[in-house]
Amino acid sequence: MMDGELGAFLRSRREALRPADVGLPSGPRRRTPGLRRAELATLAQVSVEYLTRLEQGRDTRPSPEILAALADALLLDDADRDHLHQLATVGHSRHLCPHERTSVARAVRPTVRAVLDGLRDTPAYVVNQLSDVLAWNDAFERLGRPLGLLDGSPPNLLWFTFADERARDHFPQWAELADQQVAELHRLRRGDPVADAFAQRLARTVGAPFTDRWRRRPVAAPRTGVRGLRHPQAGPLRLAYETLELADAAHQRIVVHLPADAASASALDGLLGRRPGQLRAVAG
Incomplete structure (x- = not known):
């Protein structure tokens, strides 16, 4: 549930920020990670009591000015700032409409399936916010089936990455892939x-x-890049990937x-x- 998530997110970023990052001495007797609550309160120009209420989930409706002050004090990047404002919005919306929930969509529009089929030479698939693989084309069938990516019902990329021992063999940069997938799940929770x-x-x-990755509450995941792959049939591959958001598709x-x-x-x-020569490299 998202209850208390605003406070937990603030606390995670406070604990991840080193005192030296904001010009404060570390000190030999510092027993807690990151900044002390009083230090953050001073930097953001809010009271310690109010910051405590926020972190403990007893106040979930900070003003935009306070959110901006906390984001500045915590040196949040753009992805973290967006997520912070989303959490505050969810908290306010829940106060007004406490029964409203998002849902996980598993139906794929026929037009989207036609797009997949149109990408004949290009492995492509549709995934939802839980990393369920909902549809894929023949090219991805040939690429992903030998890896075990499509074994589940429905197949789930996040579950495969963490729970299937083959994932670490197939993906040389497994830790980076795991980080990205957890961040994407966290970013798209939206109170569901x-x-x-x-x-x-x-x-x-x-x-x-x-759990170690989940507790850090990451939200920034690249939508494009290059990923290494050890394929049991094709050998070592370097694949560029692009992530395309679908309109009106949850x-x-x-x-x-x-x-x-x-x-x-x-x-x-x-x-x-x-x-030979049907596919051409698109990145260095």
Whole structure:
């Protein structure tokens, strides 16, 4: 549940901020991580009592001015600032409409499926905010099935990354991938109890690798980049990925994979049964 999440998020960022980052001495007797509550209150020009109420979830409706002051004092980046304001908005909306909840959509529009099919030579799939893989094209079937990515019902990329031992073998930068997926789940929670229940099940299943990341409350995840992959049939691959948000589809995204170098393009051609030169590298 999102109850108390605003305070927990503020506390996580306070504890992650080093005193030296804001010009304060660390001191030999500092027993808590990050800034002390009184130090943050001074920097943000709010009372310690009010900051305590915020962090303990007894006040969930700070003014925009106070949010801005706290964000400045905590040196929040753009993603954290946006998330902080979203949490405050959710808290205010819940006060007005306490029964309102978001939902997890698993139906994919026919037009979106047609787009996937139109990307004939390009592995692509549709994923929701829980990382359920809802639809995919034949190219992704050939890429992902040998990895085990499509074994679940429905397949779930986050569950595979943390709970399937094959994930660490297939993804050389596994830790980075895990960080990104947790951040995306956290960013898209939006007060949905289904998302929290999913996170709790995953935490019970895999423990610290997930819970340590979840407690940090990350929210910044890149929507594009290059990812390494050890494929059991195609060998080592470097794949560029693009994440495309779908309009009016409850946080569904299309993720498209393209070869990032000539060797990966050639290997994908072979894996997908295409003639050589069908795919071209798009990134260095």
